[in-house]
Amino acid sequence: MTSDGLVGRSRSAPDEPTPPAAADAFLGDPAGNAAYEDAIDRARDCLVDSFATADGPYAGTDHETLRERIDELTVFPDEGDPLAAVLETVGEDVLADSVRVHDPGCVAHLHCPPAIPALAAELLLSGTNQSLDSFDQAPAASVLEEHVVDACCDLFDYPAGADGVFTGGGTESNFLGLLLARDWYCRTRFDRDVQTAGLPPEATDLRLCCSAAAHFTAEQAAHHLGLGEDAVVTVPTDDERRIDLEALDETLARLESEGRHPFALVGTAGTTDFGSIDPLEELADRAAERDLWFHADAAYGGACAISDRLRPKLAGIDRADSIGVDFHKLFYQPIGCGAFLLRDGDRYRFLERNATYLNPERDDAAGVPNLVSKSTRTTRRFDALKPFVTFNALGRTGVADCVEYVCDLADAVAADIRAEPALELCCEPALSAVVFRYRPDRSAPAARAAGVDERPEPVSTAAIDRVNRAIRDELLADGEVVLARTEVDGTAALKLTLLNPKTTRWDLREALQAVIDYGETIERDRGTIDSA
Secondary structure, three states, X not given: OOXXXXXXXXXXXXOOXXXXXHHHHOOOOHHHHHHHHHHHHHHHHHHHHHHHOOOOXXXXXXXXXXXXXXXXXXXXXXXXXXXXXXXXXXHHHOHHHOOOOOOOOEEOOOOOOOOHHHHHHHHHHHHHOOOOOOOOOOHHHHHHHHHHHHHHXXXXXXXOXXXXXXXXXXXXXXXXXXXXXXXXHHHHHHOOOHHHHOOOHHHHHEEEEEEOOOOOHXXXXXXXXXXXXXXXXXEOEOOOOOXXXXXXXXXXXXXXXXXXXXXXXXXXXXOOOXXXXXXXXXXXXXXXXXXXXXXXXXXXXXXXXXXXXXXHHHOOHHHOOEEEEEOOOOOOOOOOOEEEEEOOHHHHHHOOOOOOOOOOHHHHHHOOOOHHHXXXXXXXXXXXXXXXXXXXXXXXXHHHHHHHHHHXXXXXXXXXXXXXXXXXXXXXXXXXXXXXXXXXXXXXXXXXXXXXXXXXXXEOXXXXXXXXXXXXXXXXXXXXXXXXXEEEOOEEEEEEEOOOOOOOHHHHHHXXXXXHHHHHHHHHHHOOOOEO
């Protein structure tokens, strides 16, 4: 360029904007890089210190106290403080009252302790800040995501031509599956392009079927898809909390006789409460017989695919039209990290669109990977890096060992529950979730109060509800154990959700003993026994 061009102009023109002082808080030059190194070191120390000073999975602070204290923090101060001071505040007011998912006593939800290789990947992907909507924003990231998706399709025995995309988790994956199912059905059955023309008149009769134990996101998706939650027809479960096939057949026959249009069948591979896995092979048969879209919600149980021993639990999942799997559950990734897999990648045509500034049609013709057309989101994080780094660091067998261990641990603690008269096992574990309850009518205080060796007659459901809810609440308030709560057959129950490969059977025996101790104390102090 000549001296008359832009480059030839003076750097010190009077109207030259001057970078703000805060520009030093960004990567890209020696000062910014040094500031980043210092910030990461300080943040790491803050996190590790919070672990070192912790006693149990939670401090026990109630929500009102937290709100009162945190409301005093300034969110938009005019002038900033040194990062060290800000992180000190975060450590004292946020981290100190966070649930410590790495603690063996944190056994409530499908909320895993993230593997250290995944945390290292999180650092890389947040620092590079790639956005997975267009190739020119995330070149290597886009290609690597496609590569990881292909490997996931192979993992679930999908055929050539399968495709997929990373999602924020099961909610998004289930929505994607049912969105494509609806649009595919409307196109093939009613010759209606929903993307351009909207729902057909027959949409009021569209129905999707799932078990009564399926995740609530089936109903949520039906709402978001304009069908309404009433479009979801739940089918009773069998004694193993799986969808009852005979009841399903009756349901499908009834819907058809009523002139309804069942368009999708959702099979759950790992229900939230019980870890139950529906008979996927039989569901695939029924979907094929009636030309339904078969979506497998494998957010929880999909991790069985990584284990040669557990893999048979997923028999038939390769026949699903779509699969949702979460890596931030039993694959030990930081939130959020899920994937949606599509058996026939050509069916993405029901979702895709082109924007000239992101993914023009000429890019499609050239095979440029602009992944925005596979997702309901535009901006997406490079989450595929996390499982890539984790599996390459730990190996497939390393991750499988962790999955198998927590499933074996569930079986072991279920045996302990069966052996304890004051506890009742609600269902045999299918994966790593164990649902049980404290029974005040079987406890030692109940027998002593009755003055007999035998247990007294069963107490009311209301009494069982009150005791079990109080046990969970008081354990949380004391920070000793973080248990989940649910209902089984209309009665309150407690749940151990086992994801942590560092949790031992001894840890869980201590947790169960705490449940019994609290239950007996509640019986004595609050008089919750209520004779039937």
